[in-house]
């Protein structure tokens with residue numbers, strides 16, 4: 094096959110020599126290809142090779158299109174095409190878009206007016222609180238007694254809502270499954286969500302879609318794909334739409350494993366209305382967006398089931414990103430054949446720890462060792478975490494060792510609401526805003542004070558204004574003037590906090606204003622009864638535990654300073670300094686999900702403890718896929734840190750015959 098495919102190929106790439114697997118895909122004559130590829134096995138590059146081949150055979154770039162999930166993926170695909178020798182002006186003619194951009198472009202011809210895009214979650218929050226208000230005021234709801242509406246500012250509820258919103262739209266479940274049924278608690282349960290959340294979702298969608306008019310009021314992330322998919326689902330046709338790719342000859346989809354129902358519905362419409370050659374690339378073991386409806390099923394028979402096409406399957410099994418040592422482990426995790434054609438080595442190191450402090454110390458030692466050799470390339474060192482709370486001790490130690498870092502996928506623990514709440518309280522108690530010098534930090538602190546104390550903002554002469562509007566104004570005010578925080582605390586927080594909480598807030602403020610010394614922070618937290626505050630503020634057990642670990646981390650770090658004030662001032666200076674560092678000088682602390690598709694020279698995966706990673710008792714597919722994504726980001730070095738007594742079951746999965754502490758070098 095390799096010789097004939099090679100002889101048949103009319104496109105000769107620059108810089109690389111395609112492997113046998115790549116060549117087979119490059120020249121394949123079948124109309125509908127699905128390529129199952131391993132991580133780092135050159136999906137993007139091979140799509141570029143196929144484009145090169147189609148161009149060499151006389152097809153026009155104007156009639157080619159590629160759909161991806163993210164902007165960086167579009168850029169990467171264009172870059173890869175140029176790298177292998179497709180002229181840049183030709184690359185520019187190819188329609189390469191995210192599903193969302195494509196859908197938005199098509200909808201512009203369908204909408205009867207321009208629809209604003211709400212790109213920030215902050216913008217959606219206002220509509221979200223509007224939806225909560227609607228549900229609250231709806232006396233006609235027969236299941237009203239089953240509602241459990243959030244207090245204004247409950248960021249956990251908003252966060253959950255945003256996830257549910259993404260999931261219901263990604264899976265289109267409410268569109269596909271309601272079928273005339275009423276939105277009852279029973280129905281909510283059948284689609285796996287809480288009744289209150291369902292009600293809020295429906296109210297939110299009514300606001301967004303102007304009580305179900307055709308053209309919505311606004312679109313949030315992924316709403317264009319959902320709206321277009323619904324448009325087709327309701328029977329509308331793509332015919333006659335000016336920017337519809339009716340004449341497309343080549344249609345490509347990268348990261349096909351991340352397709353959800355809404356994207357798939359749009360893709361089906363393209364496949365059914367064109368005579369195009371289709372090639373979709375994906376890795377079923379990289380599905381980690383199940384929560385927004387991503388489903389490997391769309392790489393299986395779905396296309397054959399919904400179009401007239403029959404599918405031909407190909408594979409890409411050799412990694413070019415990392416060497417055989419890691420390919421073997423990745424293959425064991427995903428239970429599939431995996432080899433490597435990388436020209437470099439990948440070193441794998443396994444170490445054990447007995448306490449979380451020890452684990453953090455190993456991470457930092459590894460980062461320092463990397464820095465000694467590669468100080469210019471700190472951004473190529475990535476610490477990949479399964480849970481946000483795992484960053485606490487690591488951040489503390491990185492700060493101690495003056496190692497700058499950037500966070501990806503979640504906030505630094507010092508920016509999480511419970512810590513901001515304490516920082517705000519301290520600043521107010523001492524009437525000194527010097528530790529909150531940045532306006533962003535101040536506005537986050539105000540939000541945290543508001544949230545944890547359950548404040549209901551009241552402004553004279555404006556009884557009709559919504560809480561969301563008043564809060565937004567308060568945030569605006571504190572950005573301009575730091576001292577506004579004290580005004581807000583006195584006039585809003587203390588005035589409306591329930592009596593038991595007000596007493597505790599006043600006691601903590603008093604203590605903070607008059608005491609100092611090593612036990613100072615512990616005493617203030619005790620006066621506050623921070624446990625009770627966290628318990629009241631968060632509904633989820635997981636979130637409460639995470640908040641308490643964040644507080645413990647804060648206490649530990651503050652103990653190393655003369656007083657907690659010194660620590661908060663130190664933090665402030667550090668925040669200022671971190672802003673000055675170029676991204677290339679900062680190592681990365683990231684959630685695994687946020688680094689999909691990226692690669693780093695050195696990846697470290699700490700906290701491989703049974704119960705932490707995999708979380709809970711199980712080894713669900715999602716946990717396994719997360720591990721797979723994490724380890725396959727490494728190019729030259731992978732460090733795995735496992736608990737000495739309770740190692741993650743994944744350690745055994747990955748290395749059948751290795752002992753902990755072994756260092757493995759293989760080409």
Ligand SMILES: Nc1ncnc2c1ncn2[C@@H]1O[C@H](COP(=O)(O)OP(=O)(O)OP(=O)(O)O)[C@@H](O)[C@H]1O
Nearest residue numbers: 109110111112132133134135136137138413414690
């Ligand atoms: N034939 C080849 N010879 C050498 N290197 C190659 C070849 N094909 C691709 N590569 C290199 O392999 C690396 C990984 O390729 P690519 O990014 O396309 O993988 P991917 O499958 O899209 O990754 P992921 O699974 O993370 O999304 C790139 O650095 C690319 O330049």
